[in-house]
Amino acid sequence: xxxxxxxxxxxxxxxxxxxxxxxxxxxxxxxxxxxxxxxxxxxxxxxxxxxxxxxxxxxxxxxxxxxxxxxxxxxxxxxxxxxxxxxxxxxxxxxxx
Amino acid sequence: xxxxxxxxxxxxxxxxxxxxxxxxxxxxxxxxxxxxxxxxxxxxxxxxxxxxxxxxxxxxxxxxxxxxxxxxxxxxxxxxxxxxxxxxxxxxxxxxxxxxxxxxxxxxxxxxxxxxxxxxxxxxxxxxxxxxxxxxxxxxxxxxxxxxxxxxxxxxxxxxxxxxxxxxxxxxxxxxxxxxxxxxxxxxxxxxxxxxxxxxxxxxxxxxxxxxxxxxxxxxxxxxxxxxxxxxxxxxxxxxxxxxxxxxxxxxxxxxxxxxxxxxxxxxxxxxxxxxxxxxxxxxxxxxxxxxxxxxxxxxxxxxxxxxxxxxxxxxxxxxxxxxxxxxxxxxxxxxxxxxxxxxxxxxxxxxxxxxxxxxxxxxxxxxxxxxxxxxxxxxxxxxxxxxxxxxxxxxxxxxxxxxxxxxxxxxxxxxxxxxxxxxxxxxxxxxxxxxxxxxxxxx
Amino acid sequence: xxxxxxxxxxxxxxxxxxxxxxxxxxxxxxxxxxxxxxxxxxxxxxxxxxxxxxxxxxxxxxxxxxxxxxxxxxxxxxxxxxxxxxxxxxxxxxxxxxxxxxxxxxxxxxxxxxxxxxxxxxxxxxxxxxxxxxxxxxxxxxxxxxxxxxxxxxxxxxxxxxxxxxxxxxxxxxxxxxxxxxxxxxxxxxxxxxxxxxxxxxxxxxxxxxxxxxxxxxxxxxxxxxxxxxxxxxxxxxxxxxxxxxxxxxxxxxxxxxxxxxxxxxxxxxxxxxxxxxxxxxxxxxxxxxxxxxxxxxxxxxxxxxxxxxxxxxxxxxxxxxxxxxxxxxxxxxxxxxxxxxxxxxxxxxxxxxxxxxxxxxxxxxxxxxxxxxxxxxxxxxxxxxxxxxxxxxxxxxxxxxxxxxxxxxxxxxxxxxxxxxxxxxxxxxxxxxxxxxxxxxxxxxxxxx
Numbered sequence: 001x002x003x004x005x006x007x008x009x010x011x012x013x014x015x016x017x018x019x020x021x022x023x024x025x026x027x028x029x030x031x032x033x034x035x036x037x038x039x040x041x042x043x044x045x046x047x048x049x050x051x052x053x054x055x056x057x058x059x060x061x062x063x064x065x066x067x068x069x070x071x072x073x074x075x076x077x078x079x080x081x082x083x084x085x086x087x088x089x090x091x092x093x094x095x096x097x
Numbered sequence: 098x099x100x101x102x103x104x105x106x107x108x109x110x111x112x113x114x115x116x117x118x119x120x121x122x123x124x125x126x127x128x129x130x131x132x133x134x135x136x137x138x139x140x141x142x143x144x145x146x147x148x149x150x151x152x153x154x155x156x157x158x159x160x161x162x163x164x165x166x167x168x169x170x171x172x173x174x175x176x177x178x179x180x181x182x183x184x185x186x187x188x189x190x191x192x193x194x195x196x197x198x199x200x201x202x203x204x205x206x207x208x209x210x211x212x213x214x215x216x217x218x219x220x221x222x223x224x225x226x227x228x229x230x231x232x233x234x235x236x237x238x239x240x241x242x243x244x245x246x247x248x249x250x251x252x253x254x255x256x257x258x259x260x261x262x263x264x265x266x267x268x269x270x271x272x273x274x275x276x277x278x279x280x281x282x283x284x285x286x287x288x289x290x291x292x293x294x295x296x297x298x299x300x301x302x303x304x305x306x307x308x309x310x311x312x313x314x315x316x317x318x319x320x321x322x323x324x325x326x327x328x329x330x331x332x333x334x335x336x337x338x339x340x341x342x343x344x345x346x347x348x349x350x351x352x353x354x355x356x357x358x359x360x361x362x363x364x365x366x367x368x369x370x371x372x373x374x375x376x377x378x379x380x381x382x383x384x385x386x387x388x389x390x391x392x393x394x395x396x397x398x399x400x401x402x403x404x405x406x407x408x409x410x411x412x413x414x415x416x417x418x419x420x421x422x423x424x425x426x427x428x429x430x431x432x433x434x435x436x437x438x439x440x441x442x443x444x445x446x447x448x449x450x451x452x453x454x455x456x457x458x459x460x461x462x463x464x465x466x467x468x469x470x471x472x473x474x475x476x477x478x479x480x481x482x483x484x485x486x487x488x489x490x491x492x493x494x495x496x497x498x499x500x501x502x503x504x505x506x507x508x509x510x511x512x513x514x515x516x517x518x519x520x521x522x523x524x525x526x527x528x529x530x531x532x533x534x535x536x537x538x539x540x541x
Numbered sequence: 542x543x544x545x546x547x548x549x550x551x552x553x554x555x556x557x558x559x560x561x562x563x564x565x566x567x568x569x570x571x572x573x574x575x576x577x578x579x580x581x582x583x584x585x586x587x588x589x590x591x592x593x594x595x596x597x598x599x600x601x602x603x604x605x606x607x608x609x610x611x612x613x614x615x616x617x618x619x620x621x622x623x624x625x626x627x628x629x630x631x632x633x634x635x636x637x638x639x640x641x642x643x644x645x646x647x648x649x650x651x652x653x654x655x656x657x658x659x660x661x662x663x664x665x666x667x668x669x670x671x672x673x674x675x676x677x678x679x680x681x682x683x684x685x686x687x688x689x690x691x692x693x694x695x696x697x698x699x700x701x702x703x704x705x706x707x708x709x710x711x712x713x714x715x716x717x718x719x720x721x722x723x724x725x726x727x728x729x730x731x732x733x734x735x736x737x738x739x740x741x742x743x744x745x746x747x748x749x750x751x752x753x754x755x756x757x758x759x760x761x762x763x764x765x766x767x768x769x770x771x772x773x774x775x776x777x778x779x780x781x782x783x784x785x786x787x788x789x790x791x792x793x794x795x796x797x798x799x800x801x802x803x804x805x806x807x808x809x810x811x812x813x814x815x816x817x818x819x820x821x822x823x824x825x826x827x828x829x830x831x832x833x834x835x836x837x838x839x840x841x842x843x844x845x846x847x848x849x850x851x852x853x854x855x856x857x858x859x860x861x862x863x864x865x866x867x868x869x870x871x872x873x874x875x876x877x878x879x880x881x882x883x884x885x886x887x888x889x890x891x892x893x894x895x896x897x898x899x900x901x902x903x904x905x906x907x908x909x910x911x912x913x914x915x916x917x918x919x920x921x922x923x924x925x926x927x928x929x930x931x932x933x934x935x936x937x938x939x940x941x942x943x944x945x946x947x948x949x950x951x952x953x954x955x956x957x958x959x960x961x962x963x964x965x966x967x968x969x970x971x972x973x974x975x976x977x978x979x980x981x982x983x984x985x986x987x988x989x990x991x
Contacts, residue, residue: 003870014366015839015869016180016846017862018855031867033925038828038880044887051885052892053173054730054760055941055965056717058376060383061759065114065152068121069136075623076132076140076240079850086131087237090182090848093229137624141844143617143725144604144626148759176840178872187843238848368872370881373730373837375759 001035003028100296100335102328103305104256107291108269110248110279111225112156118224118246119147119190126228126241127285139244141185146374149174153246154197154222156278158380158387160248161198161220163272163394168384172197174222174372179365182238183226191249193369196221197380203268204396208260215265216253223247248278254293254304259324263317266290271395275420283315290320294327296335310345311355323348327355398423406430406440415448422447425454429464436468443467458508465515466524475522478530481514484522485530488513499535507531544569545686546988549743552595552689567591570640574687577991581663583678583687585611587641594638598688600679601642602649603734604723605629612725613645613657613675616845616856626723627758628692628734628751635750640688643678647858648842649699649727651675652930655921656860663917664707665989666955670914673703679737680707685991690738690747694724696731697830698909698934704737704946705909705958708984710975711737712744715966716941717762719748720755726841728834731938740985741947741976748968766968776812777977780970783818783902788933794912796952801908804949804959804978808906811977818898818905822890826936827928829891832871832884833939839868863924892940895962904974905962908933909946913955933960943968947975948984956984 003011008028012019019027073086082089117124120138137145158168173195176188201217225245230237250269256262270288273281281288291312295305309327314320327346334341346355393401395417402413402423417423426447430440446467447454454460475481488510489496495513498506507528514527544566547555555561571591578584585601586609599605602612604622611617629639646656654677655661662677664670665685672681676693680703683691693700695713704711712735719734726732736747745768752766784805789798809815842865847853857865871880898905910930920927937944942965946958959978963971979985 007870008866011866011870011873014368014873015865016843016854017857017865019862023859023862027863027866030863030924031870034831034867034928035870037925038831041825041828041832041883041887042879044822044825044890046883046886046890049886049889051882052888053371053885054373054376055892056376056760056762058717058760058762059379061376062149062151062154063121063756065116065150066121067116067123070122070134071136071140071623073130073133076135078623079620080848082848084235084237086133087230087239088132088182088848090236090238092231092234093182093236137622140849142604142622142624142850143610143612143620143844144622144624144723146722146726146758148757178840178843180843180846182846182848185844185849187846188840366874368840368869368874368877370836370840370872370877373728374726 001039002032003035098336099299100332101299102257103254103295103297104259104262104324105254105293106252106256106262106265107293108250108266109289110160110250110269110273110281111287112153112246112248113277113279114150114152114156114246116150117244118150118153118222119244122244124245126245129241131239132241134241135243139185140240141187147190147372149375150246154378154380155383155387156246156276157197157220157222157248158383159276159278159391160250160272161201162384162388162391163276164198164201164203164217164220164250166198166201166217166220168198168381169196170379170381171195172378172380174375174378175369176372178368181226182236183229183243185227185240185243189223189226190372190375191223192221195371197378203265205261205264205268207258207264213255213261215255215261218251218253220248220250223249259321259328262292262324263321266317266320271418275392275394277392283317286315290314292320292324294324294331295341296328296331307341307343309341312345312347312358314348319348319350322353323355326353330355392420406444408441408444412444412448416444419453422454425460428457429454429460432460432464433467436464438464438467462524475518476526478526481522481526481530484514484517485527485534488517489534496535545573547689548739549595549689549746550740556595563594564592567593567596567638567640570596570688574641577685577687580668581665581681581685582660583643583662583682583685584641585609585613585644585659585678588639591638591640594636595689596640597632597637598641598643598679598682598691599629599639600645600676600691600693602645602694602725602727603629603692604725605639605642608639608642610642610725611659612648613659614647614856614858614861615658615852616854617851620850624723626734627720627755629723631751632692641682643676643682643691645678646675647861648725648838649675649694649696650838650860650864652698652702652927653915653920654678654703655917656858658858661917664914665991666708667914669916670955671706671917673706673910673914675699676703676711676737680704680709680711683707683709683737683739684989686988690736690743692734692751693737694727694732694734695938696727696733697834697938698931700735700737701909701934701944701946701958701960702931705960706914706956708948708956708958708987708989709737709739710741710744710945710947711735711958712748712945712968712972713938713943714748714752714968715943717760718766718943718966718968719752720758720761722755722757726837728837729841730837731834741972741979744945745972745976762966764966769969773973773976773980775977775980777808777974778812780813780904780974781902782808782813782815782974783898783905784815785818785820785823785898785905785907787820787823788907792911792929792932793908794952797908797910797912797957800950800952800957801959805906807981808974808978811981813974816902818901820894820898820936822887822894823932823936825887826891826939827932829884829887829939830931830935831867831928832880833888835864835868836871836881837868838864839866839872860924888939891936895936895940895942899964903963904971907960909958909960910934913952913957937962941965943971945971945975947979949978949982950984951987
């Protein structure tokens with residue numbers, strides 16, 4: 001499978017990764033090579049094989065509905081410089097919900 | 098050509114658990130200082146991991162069972178990936194391929210009273226996002242709401258009339274309140290509706306190849322209006338030969354029309370995949386336990402009231418509307434038994450008087466009133482006044498209490514009058530006289 | 542006595558018997574650190590005036606309360622976590638102090654340490670060579686005696702491979718043995734915290750400290766790992782050692798093979814029964830890994846947007862960007878089934894390979910890395926070539942089983958590690974085999990000349 005520069009651009013947009021023209025070319029080349037390598041999986045017969053998403057074999061790991069400690073507002077906002085009256089601040093976005 | 102609407106509904110309901118879905122922060126965020134109910138988990142800090150709240154899962158299953166769903170053998174949490182400032186992790190933990198509950202149904206009535214079955218596609222568990230406020234070109238973010246448990250209920254596109262949608266939403270709200278899983282307050286955002294609306298020529302079997310999503314509408318009334326408007330708009334567009342496309346629209350109440358929010362070109366690719374941080378859920382075995390703990394639902398209660406107490410369906414319907422009324426009605430029936438009061442009498446009284454029984458006192462009063470009415474009751478105001486004065490004289494402490502604002506005091510005094518007359522007195526008249534006497538200070 | 546040469550167990554004993562004080566211990570390590578860190582580039586943060594506790598080094602991808610944590614990335618420059626990882630909290634309870642945060646490949650993505658945004662760590666055996674990765678700083682900190690022991694993380698070999706290339710003991714516990722809470726996630730279904738130590742006994746002790754159920758990691762198993770009080774069996778009688786054909790094929794350096802085969806002979810001499818096993822899906826390990834890992838990466842790194850902490854997304858290094866894009870693609874509409882779902886199925890086959898092999902043996906042994914440490918810069922422009930160097934460590938990660946690297950000799954002056962893999966949640970047996978081997982050889986006593 002090859003990823004052409006347009007596809008790379010589309011993926012970069014979806015991934016919210018800023019890429020330069022130069023990088024698009026580079027990633028197109030590198031990702032295509034990696035995907036070519038990965039395509040060997042097509043030769044494995046997986047008919048009737050269940051997927052493994054989690055190897056622990058655990059299920060229903062649940063906790064009781066109990067309230068614990070939260071961070072203070074100051075601690076929550078400690079690692080950002082963009083704050084105002086207890087809120088985090090970012091540049092305007094339109095409400096889309 | 099004649100067209101018919103095809104409508105599906107997605108309802109989000111916030112659960113009223115004590116702690117959040119995947120962390121131990123306090124879940125009640127309403128009117129709290131911003132960002133005071135957060136932790137590394139719901140703030141999406143590097144290194145943090147989710148841990149599932151059992152109570153939320155139980156409540157999700159209760160909703161599923163109330164909507165006649167199957168609890169699946171194997172369910173998984175999944176990540177819904179997209180970027181938005183209210184979504185701290187860059188993904189929402191939700192469910193897509195493996196929801197907890199599937200294939201349910203709910204009966205709804207349209208405005209003419211025709212009943213039809215709406216199929217429920219799924220009931221799944223997810224988490225809420227933070228809250229954004231927009232001002233001066235800036236967006237302020239509060240993560241107190243981030244991670245509050247949310248259940249999503251998705252129907253098949255089975256609605257054909259806006260009045261069915263309204264009935265469905267009201268029934269859901271009633272179920273949520275009966276189950277005590279949510280306050281389901283639309284205005285506070287506890288319950289949110291999204292409708293998918295399209296139209297097709299009458300007789301066409303396939304679904305239309307587009308659908309319009311109506312979002313961010315926070316009342317049943319506005320939703321009904323928006324759907325009505327949308328059906329009209331779409332039919333007109335099709336009649337003009339226009340092609341309709343996938344889009345998201347909102348409701349402008351001032352102009353009473355829908356408006357475009359997002360078109361198809363901006364459609365998301367959410368890249369769902371199983372949440373690797375959370376083991377799978379096998380809740381089928383919990384179904385019986387949850388069922389046992391579940392309260393009787395309005396529909397079942399209504400039917401039981403009819404068969405058990407022999408009251409009319411109309412009355413039963415009114416009595417089950419609020420969980421508390423049904424509960425106290427049954428208490429009143431029990432109390433009334435001793436005085437040979439029939440359940441029908443009580444039901445009629447409560448319904449006719451439009452009484453909302455919300456306390457033990459009101460129940461007693463209802464029973465006493467009916468009991469009194471049946472035997473020769475004292476209606477003469479002069480006689481009542483005399484008895485009231487006597488009771489006041491004998492109970493100076495209650496009078497004192499009343500003046501200090503203790504509402505129970507009034508009950509005690511009424512009780513005194515009832516005892517003196519063996520219940521054979523018009524309670525409402527007693528109350529009027531009593532209050533007048535107490536307020537005028539016309540007491541010993 | 543040079544206190545920095547002591548193992549963890551010797552250090553505890555020395556303190557207990559008051560042969561030296563915690564102040565002296567900390568001073569010795571601080572001096573060692575001051576002397577060596579400038580040339581080796583191990584620490585991204587180091588404690589200035591520590592006087593208490595037993596000094597341990599923590600990989601900078603594990604969060605430490607009020608101590609800067611960068612994950613080797615520019616995007617987290619200046620980030621100061623408001624909480625400790627569970628493993629760190631558990632160490633603090635055992636009188637361990639954090640002497641420094643160690644360099645690593647950005648978000649643990651790399652096999653050489655060169656993907657750190659803060660410059661590569663150097664291999665103490667040859668400063669022109671890579672130390673391996675991604676726990677590069679942790680491995681070098683132990684190898685150069687700049688800490689008593691270190692914590693690292695292993696997703697596809699990131700503890701075992703640098704341990705092999707630097708000549709220290711490195712243990713990747715079973716997935717679910719140690720809480721991941723506070724380890725900045727790279728690939729959530731694979732990440733595991735583990736110790737890098739001077740001896741096998743030390744690794745065993747640290748594992749006891751950091752493992753066990755945690756109410757903050759749902760994937761953590763509810764079972765305890767305890768150091769057995771009885772004496773270690775010196776021989777390996779009754780132990781069946783499986784040697785997989787697939788781990789000795791094309792691409793394995795001759796020098797490394799020779800050393801590893803010698804080590805296996807030694808196990809046999811110690812009484813182990815050596816049996817040949819097959820792991821037929823080994824060749825697909827890297828392909829599966831690069832889909833599963835990068836898909837999870839693309840999601841895990843979405844939280845780095847510069848709003849709540851850290852910097853904006855243009856600050857990701859090129860390997861991070863590459864993996865984010867590969868994973869985004871593998872999960873996108875139309876490709877999920879062919880890539881992500883397919884890889885998850887082949888992962889099952891790899892897991893089953895091990896299950897079958899372990900019917901015939903108690904542990905599986907082989908090389909950790911197909912080569913010894915390579916030259917700095919040698920593979921940086923060929924990501925695929927870099928990925929292939931993890932062929933022997935990745936399958937165990939995909940299966941979630943425990944694995945360790947124990948020093949087993951040298952090839953052309955550079956250390957070689959023997960990889961020992963065990964059944965799920967059976968760290969005990971691989972540690973026993975490794976310790977018997979370690980006690981019967983003297984490789985651990987050979988130290989780099991610094």
